[in-house]
Amino acid sequence: xxxxxxxxxxxxVEVARDVFREQGYDASLDEVAKRAGxxxxxxxxxxxQRENLLxxxxxxxxxxxxxxxxxxxxxxxxxxxxxLAWFETYVGLISVHKGGPAKITSAMGHEESPIRTKxxxxxxxxxxxxxxxxxxxxxxxxxxxxxxxxxxxxVATVADQxxxxxxxxxxxxxxxxxxxxxx
Amino acid sequence: xxxxxxxxxxxxVEVARDVFREQGYDASLDEVAKRAGxxxxxxxxxxxQRENLLxxxxxxxxxxxxxxxxxxxxxxxxxxxxxLAWFETYVGLISVHKGGPAKITSAMGHEESPIRTKxxxxxxxxxxxxxxxxxxxxxxxxxxxxxxxxxxxxVATVADQxxxxxxxxxxxxxxxxxxxxxx
DNA sequence: ACCTGAACACCGTTCAAGT
DNA sequence: ACCTGAACACCGTTCAAGT
Numbered sequence: 001x002x003x004x005x006x007x008x009x010x011x012x013v014e015v016a017r018d019v020f021r022e023q024g025y026d027a028s029l030d031e032v033a034k035r036a037g038x039x040x041x042x043x044x045x046x047x048x049q050r051e052n053l054l055x056x057x058x059x060x061x062x063x064x065x066x067x068x069x070x071x072x073x074x075x076x077x078x079x080x081x082x083x084l085a086w087f088e089t090y091v092g093l094i095s096v097h098k099g100g101p102a103k104i105t106s107a108m109g110h111e112e113s114p115i116r117t118k119x120x121x122x123x124x125x126x127x128x129x130x131x132x133x134x135x136x137x138x139x140x141x142x143x144x145x146x147x148x149x150x151x152x153x154x155v156a157t158v159a160d161q162x163x164x165x166x167x168x169x170x171x172x173x174x175x176x177x178x179x180x181x182x183x
Numbered sequence: 184x185x186x187x188x189x190x191x192x193x194x195x196v197e198v199a200r201d202v203f204r205e206q207g208y209d210a211s212l213d214e215v216a217k218r219a220g221x222x223x224x225x226x227x228x229x230x231x232q233r234e235n236l237l238x239x240x241x242x243x244x245x246x247x248x249x250x251x252x253x254x255x256x257x258x259x260x261x262x263x264x265x266x267l268a269w270f271e272t273y274v275g276l277i278s279v280h281k282g283g284p285a286k287i288t289s290a291m292g293h294e295e296s297p298i299r300t301k302x303x304x305x306x307x308x309x310x311x312x313x314x315x316x317x318x319x320x321x322x323x324x325x326x327x328x329x330x331x332x333x334x335x336x337x338v339a340t341v342a343d344q345x346x347x348x349x350x351x352x353x354x355x356x357x358x359x360x361x362x363x364x365x366x
Numbered sequence: 367a368c369c370t371g372a373a374c375a376c377c378g379t380t381c382a383a384g385t
Numbered sequence: 386a387c388c389t390g391a392a393c394a395c396c397g398t399t400c401a402a403g404t
Contacts, residue, residue, distance in 0.1 A: 158340065214377095
C-alpha cells in the first residue's frame with residue numbers, strides 16, 4: 001500500500017472512532033470523511049461497507065479483550081461473582097459506542113460478517129471464562145460461548161437502546177448468570 | 184374527525200402494517216403514503232413520528248396479548264414448560280416485523296414513548312403469567328415483569344437482527360427461564 | 367495507484383397553495 | 386379542516402477527471 005494511502009486509512013479509522021463514540025454507529029460517513037480530510041470516495045475505497053470500518057475500529061481493543069478475560073478468571077470470589085464481573089466487563093467492551101452491542105451481537109456466528117474475526121475473539125474470551133468455571137464444576141455442561149455472547153449481548157443491546165443505567169442492568173445479568181450456573 | 188380524514192388514517196395504518204411486515208420497521212414512509220394513496224403531508228399530520236404509526240399498528244393485536252397470557256396460564260405442564268411456552272409466545276408477539284423487538288423492548292419502561300400503552304399491555308400480560316407461577320411457588324420472589332420483558336425482548340432482538348431460527352433461540356430462552364425459576 | 371468532489375438516488379420533513 | 390405534492394435537507398454511493 002502506498003504511503004499516502006496508508007496514512008489516509010489510518011486517519012479515517014482514528015476519526016471514525018471519535019465520531020462513532022460521539023454520535024453512535026449510525027453517524028454520517030460524510031462527516032467522517034470531512035473530519036479526516038479525505039474525499040468520500042477515499043473512504044469507500046478503503047471501507048466498502050460500514051462494517052469494514054467497524055472492524056478496523058475494533059482492531060485496537062482486541063488485546064484488551066484477552067486481558068480482560070484473564071483478569072476475570074484470576075479474580076477473587078465465588079463462581080457467581082466471577083461470572084457477573086465478567087458479564088459487566090463484556091457489556092462494557094461491546095458498548096463503546098451507541099449501536100455497537102446490536103451490530104456486534106447480531107454478527108455473532110455469522111461467517112460472512114466483516115467483523116467475524118472480532119466476534120471470534122469475543123467468543124474465545126467468553127470460552128476462556130466459561131472453561132474456567134466449568135473446571136470448577138460451577139457451570140451447566142451444555143452452555144457454549146456463542147450462546148453466552150448472545151444472551152449477554154442481548155442485555156447489552158437492550159441497555160444501549162433503552163439507555164438503561166448499570167443499576168437496572170445488573171439484575172438482568174444476574175438472571176442470566178443464575179441460568180447458566182449449575183443449579 | 185372528518186370522515187375523509189378518518190378514512191385516510193385507517194388506510195395508512197392498514198398499508199403500513201403490510202409494508203412493515205414486508206420490509207421491516209425501517210421501511211420508507213414515502214412508500215407507505217404512496218400505497219395508501221395520500222400525500223406525504225397527510226401521513227405526517229396523522230403520525231408526526233414513526234413510533235406513532237407503530238403504536239397504531241399495534242392497536243389491533245392488544246386483545247390477542249391478553250388471550251395469549253390466559254392460554255399460557257391454563258396450559259398443561261410444569262412451571263418451566265409453561266414459562267417457556269409463554270416466552271416463545273411473547274417472542275412471536277413482538278417479532279411481527281423486522282426491527283419490532285428492538286423498538287418495543289427499548290421503549291419498555293419509558294413513560295414518554297408513543298408506544299407506552301402497548302408496552303404496558305405487554306408488561307401486564309407478563310405479570311399475569313408471572314403471578315400465576317409465583318402463586319405456585321415456582322418463581323424467584325424478586326423478578327418483575329419489566330425485567331422479564333427486557334430479558335426475553337433482548338433475546339428476541341438478537342434473534343431478529345441475527346436472523347436466528349427457533350431451534351437456536353430455544354436454549355437461550357431456557358437459560359432465562361432457569362434464571363427466574365426458584366432454584 | 368490513489369484521490370477528489372461533483373453528481374445521482376433516496377428518503378424524511380415541511381409548507382404554500384388548493385379544496 | 387384537511388389534503389397535495391413540490392421543495393429542501395441530508396446522506397449513501399458512484400465515477401469521471403485529475404495527480
